[in-house]
Amino acid sequence: MTASTPNPTIGALADLDRVILGKPQAVRLALACLIARGHLLIEDVPGVGKTTLAHALAHVLGLAWQRVQFTSDLLPADIIGVSVFDASRGEFSFRKGPIFTQLLLADEVNRASPKTQSALLEAMEERQVSVDVTTYRLPDPFFVVATQNPFEQLGTFRLPESQLDRFLMRISLGYPDAQHERALLAEGDRRDLLPVMKPALSPEGVRDLQAAAQRVHVAPALLEYVQALVASTRQRTDVLLGLSPRAGQGLVRAARAWALLAGRDLVLPEDVQAVFGPVASHRLERTGGAGGADHAAFVSGILRGVPVPV
C-alpha cells in the first residue's frame, strides 16, 4: 500500500503538527490542497492560528512567502505591482507586487473591495499577471492561502460563489481541545519554532509531489462514485445550485493528493469522502440561506446518500 519511493510528506506533516497543535486533519487537508495545486481558504475566527498555519506551510515546504493584510482601501496595484517611471533610463519599469511569491497569505480577504478581490482571484486562476501589455508569469509553485472571518460582517465584501469556486478547499481550524490549549498556553508563540526548523521540502520537492499526485491511480469505479456524488448534489431540493463539473475535477485532484499523503498510489472512496466536505461545502449554496454549524452534518448527509461502488 505504500508508495515505493520514501515519502517526503511524512516529515513535512510531522513538522506542521509540531507547530499547529491538535489539528492534524486540518493540517493534512491544507497540505493536500497545495499538493493538488489548489488554493486554500481558511475560514475561522481570529486567533486560532490561521496565519500560523500559512506561515508554517510556507516554511515547511521551503517556499518564499508574502503576506498581504487586506483592507478596504487596498488597491489591485498594491498586490500585483505597479509600473513606475525610471527617470535615469527614461522608461517605465514594472515593480512587482507581493503576489510574485510562491505562497501568498491573503489575510482577511473579504475586507478588500470586490475590485481588489477579483484582481487577486484572477491571478489565482491564470497563474499569471498582466500589466499594461506585458504578461508576467507567477512563480511555480504558486499558492494563495486566504483567510476570512465568517462572523465579522461590517465593512466586508462577501466573496461571491464564482470567486469561492477558485479555492479548491475551504477549511476551518476551530478552537484547540483542552489538552492542546494548555500546551499552547505553556509554550508561547508556536511561530518561534519555525526559524529553528529545517524546511522538510523545497520548491522542487513540492513540484515533484504535485507530479506524483497526478500519477495516483483513479479507477473507473471511483470516477463513477465521484460522478454520483456530484450528481446527487444537483438533485437535492435543499441546494440552490449543485456542484459543477469543475468542482468534480477538484474533488478528484484533492482525493489524489489525499491518497498520496496517506502513502497510497490509488484513490479510495475514503479519500474522496475525506476531502468532499472541504471541497464541496463552500460551493453548495443552500436554499433559504441555511449554513453555519449544521453544514458539516449537511455534507455528511450528502455522503451518506451515495453508496460507494463495490
Add this chain to the structure above:
Amino acid sequence: MIAAARPHVAATLVFAASVLLVLFEAPLWCTAVALGCAAWRIAVSVGWLNPPRAGSWRRLVFVTLTVACVLAVLANFRTLNGLSAGTALLVLMGALKLLESRSRRDDGIVIGVALFMLLAAVLGDQSLLRVPLYLLTVWGACAAIAIIAHPGDALPTRAALRLSARALAMAAPLAAACFLLFPRVSGQFWALQRGQQATTGLSDVMAPGAIGELASEYDPAFRVRFEGSPPPRETLYFRGVVLNSFDGFTWRRARSHTWNPPPLEMLGAPVRYRVTLEPSYRPWLFALDTVARSPRRNVFLAHDRQLTAMDDIDTVTSYDAESYLRTRSTGKLSVAGHRYETRIEGEGNPRTRALALSLRAQSGSDAEYAQRVLQWFQEQRLEYTLDPGPTSVDSVDSTLFDSKRGFCAHFASAYATLMRMADVPAHVVTGYLGGEWNPAGGYLIVRQSDAHAWTEVWLDGHGWTRIDPTSVVEPERLQRGLYDLMPQSMGATAQVLRSAWISRIAHVWDSANQWWQERVVEFNARAQLSFLRNLGIDSPGWQHLGWGFAIALLTWIGWVSLTLRRSVARQRPDRIARAWLAATRKLARVAPARAADEGPIAFARRIGAARPDLAPAVSDVAERYVRLRFGPSSSAPEVLELERAVRRLAA
C-alpha cells in the same frame, strides 16, 4: 429565469394549451379567465411579478373565487351537468389552481387537470384535423411531467421532450391493443348533453327561395360509399324531408297526417351504401329513393318513407342503407291519404288553379295530365336562376305567370300545386341531388349546395312517381352540380377549393378524413368482432376480445419491463464485487453490517477495532479487494487470491 421556475412554466404552458383545445366547448369568458391566470402564473414564476403574500385573507379570497366560478358556470349553463358545463368548470378550477400552486405536487395537479381537459376536447371533437394537436398536447404534458418529476430542475427541456416521446412511443402498442381489443360498450356512453349549435341544411318548411340559400354553402352534408359501382348520376336523388302540406305560399311537413300506405313492390336489385352524415342539428337522415327499412335503431321510417331520428344529429353519424330505385304500387291510395295529399289551404293562386283545371280537362288520365304539365313548363321557357326575386303572396302564380323565373323549390312547389289543384295526389320532397365523386377515396361527397327539391305524384297503377320539374326547365341540373351550372353562385372559398389541383388535395384530405371517421372514430363493437373474424376466429365473441386484450397487455408489460431493464438496471456485480460482498455479508455477523456509504478500508478498520483477532485477515481481504477494484489493473490469479482470502474468512 429563476432556477425553480421551469417546472411551473412547463405545467402552466400545458394547461394553457389544453384550454385552447377546449376553446369551442367552454364559453369564451372561461377561456379568458384561464389564460389570464396562466399568464399571471408564468409572470410570477419567472419573477416579473411578486408572488402573493401568504395570509389568512388569501384562503378567504380563494374560497370566494371558487364559489363565484361555480355560480358563474351555473348561471351560464343552468346546470353543472354535461360536456360544456363540465368543461367550463374544469377550465375554471384549473385556472384557480394556478393561482395557488407553489409546490411540485400542485404542478402535477395542474397537468392532471390539463389532461382531463384534453379528454373533454376529444369527446367534443374527434376530427382528423385535431389529432396532431391532441398528440402535441399529450407529448408536451408528458414532457412537463418529466420536468416536474426530475428533482432539482435538472432535466433539460430537450431531454424531457425526448424522454416523453420515447415513453409515448412505448405506450403506443398498448394504446393500439386497447383500441382494437378492449371490449367496447355498444352505443355512445359519452353521448353527453351538448349546448345549442347553429343548424344548417334542409328544414321542414319550404317557402319560395328556401333552398337557394343553401346553394352558397360548400360544406359537405354527407358522404356516401356504395357497395359496388354507384348508380348513374341522374338517379342520385337522396330523399330527405317530405313536405305534404301547402298553404298557398309555404310547404310544410304536417306530422299528424298518417295513413296506411298501399303495399309497395320493390323492383330490381337494391343499392347498398353507407352514409356518413355531418352534424346538421336536425333529425333527418337521407337515403336514395325508396329505402327498404330503417337503417339503425332509434330512426323512424314514416309512411312516406322519410327517415327521422329520435334526436337531432349532432355528431358525425354513419348508417348502412339499402334502397330500391324502382318500385311499384298497384294498390289504391286510401281515402284519407288522397284527401291529405290533394289538400290546399285557402283559395290563393287563382291563375294556377285555372291553368290546372284547363290542362286536366284536356287530359285523359292523371299520368297524361302530369306529362302535359311538364310539357307546359317546357313551353313556358321558365328561367332557372338562383335569384328569382321576391314573390307575391300567391307564390305559384307569381312564379309561373309573372316572373317566370325560379329555382328548384319554386318549380317543385308550382308543379305539386298544379297536381293538387287537379285532384292528383302530390307532395314536395326535399333532399340532395347528385354530388361530387371523390376519386381518391372512391365515394360521393354530397354538399349543401347539392340541395334540391322535387315532387312525387301518385299515379294509379304505379304508385308514388318521382317527377322533377327542374329537369325540364334546366335538364343540365341532373347531370352537373349547381356550381358547374352557375359558377357565379360560388362563394370565394368554394371557388378556390374547386380549382384543379386544390380540389385534388381537397379530395385526398377528404378521403383521409373519411377513412379516419369510418375506421377509427366509428370503430365499434361490431367492427371489433369483424376485426377478429379477419384474424381467423370463426365466431368471435366477448371472450375472444377479453383473451386477446389480456394477452396483448401481458405481452406489452413483458416487452416494456425487458426494455426498461436493459436501459435502467445496473450491471450485475462482477467477481471482484461478489467476493467483497460475500466478505461483508460474513463479517456482518460479528459487527454491524457495512453501510452503503462505507468504504472498504474504513469498514476493515471498524471490524478490526471490534474484533482484533480478525483484524489481519479482514485487512488482508480489504487491501486485496481495494487493489483489484481501485487499482490500475487486475489479473485473474489476483481475483482468485481474493476469493480464497474471502473463503478463509469463513473458516
